[in-house]
Amino acid sequence: MTHSEQDRPEIVVGLVATPPDHPARVAARLTAELAGRLAERVDADVRWTIREGWGEVAPRRDGGVEALLEDLAQRRADDRWDIAICLTDLPLHADRVPLVAQTSARRAVAMVSLPALGLPQLRATRAAVPDLVSRLLTDASDRRVPPAGWAPAEITRRVPAIHRVVGEADGELGYVASGLVGRVRLLAGMVRANRPGRALLGLSKLLVGAFGTAAFALTTDTIWQMGDALGGLRLAVIMVLGLTALVAWLIVAHGLWEKPSRETPTELARLFNLGTILTLTLATSVSYVVLFVGTVLVGALLIDTSVLEQILQRPVNVSDYLTLAWITSSLATVGGAIGSGLENEETVRAAAYGYHPQADGWRDEKGGQSRSGG
Incomplete structure (x- = not known):
């Protein structure tokens, strides 16, 4: 570090992901570029200086955003960060509409609800x-940076998901x-955060x-006649x-x-x-498309045109x-449901929105150790 760099004031920003699943992936990509964006x-x-860390694997749900901010403020104080930002996959509400972000000047923390x-x-x-x-920093009158030359409501131009700002009087900005539109965006974001892939x-x-x-059903001419x-x-x-029953x-x-x-x-x-329902519906629908395409190909290879015309x-x-593949695929989804009972329990439970599997490989800078949670 050069002498001129040492003379510049340092501001430490902690970026906390809770739970360490989808939010940690977003935080990891943001951490690498956040210092440059803040400078700009x-x-x-x-x-x-950016510090990356984990929050609780199962963040408190009953306290809403206040509980989240309190936990974050404690983490900020413990680690001696100037500012702490939390990324979470919890869907939160304020004034009966989705809450996108919240800042607390007295606690020097903020949170972003990714969904x-x-x-x-x-x-x-x-953004x-x-x-x-x-x-x-502006609300805290931090003299290391000039005051923000824009009103809080101006963030609505840079972040399409934000419609308005509430609670400006007491420094707790929502x-x-x-x-x-916000509810539709929230549901789409929940499916995205739940990683349907x-x-x-x-x-x-x-x-x-x-x-x-499906392969067994294709060999029975009764299915051919039913499809016709x-x-x-x-x-x-x-x-x-069939898809509803499977989900x-x-x-x-x-x-x-x-x-x-x-x-x-x-x-x-x-x-x-x-x-959970939307995630499973999307996953099973894609599976159905794959099944349908495969059934069409198998049907074209196994069933000669003359045999089908005779029946x-x-x-x-x-x-x-295509019709034959359609009815066969629909009926085969019931057989798929039986096969789902053989899936690894941890793998299937990962589709539940409120469940987070063991998180391995994410490094929390607190103590320099990797942590995992159940």
Whole structure:
């Protein structure tokens, strides 16, 4: 470090991810670039030092944002950070609308609810965190940086998820989303934070079981005749019923339903369950598409056109093979549900929004040790 760098004031910003799952992945990418963004957006004459850490694997749910900020303030004091920012996957509310972020000047902390940002969470976090740091330093009258030359409400231009600012009088600023659009963005963000790709990969045995059922069904001419007799509407109903039954089976068989309790308020449990349902619906729908495509290919290879024409007693074309694959795939999802009972319990439970698996490989700078939680 040169002499001129030593003369510059240092501000230490702690970036805490809770739980250390999806939020930790966002925090890891943000940490690498945050110092440069703070120098660009807040003050280039300050030495910005970024510390990365974990919060609780299961953050307190009953206290809402206040409990989160209190825990964060304690962590900031313990580690002697100037500012602490928390990234969390908890869906939070204020004034009955999704809460995107909250700053507390007296505690010198702020939090960002990643689900409320919607799908582009990393990009939105890059835009929001420098402004939150700037606002905290301004509200605390920190002389190491010039006061922010913008009103808190101006953040709404830089972060689309933020609709307005509430509670400006007492220094506890809440950045909230809009009503309907904010709720839709929140649900999309919850699915994003729940990593549906992980759920999809975790249901590999389900897909294998469904393929086995589909291969067997393709060899029976009764299925051929059923597909020919049923119209598109009835086939669509069978598909929806099959997927619904599969999602319900996964939830019931693996205990993915979140029940309200003293620690989990009813509204939060409802959001967790909705996030779980949407995640599983997306994962099983993609699995269904893969199954359908595979069934079409297998049907085209195994079933000769002349044999199919003999059973149906009419000329056939590509649409008949697609219809056959459609009804076969829908019925095979029931077989897939049986196969899901063979999945690793930890893998399937990861699809539950309120559940977080063991987190390995994330390094918490507190004490310089890696930590994991259950």
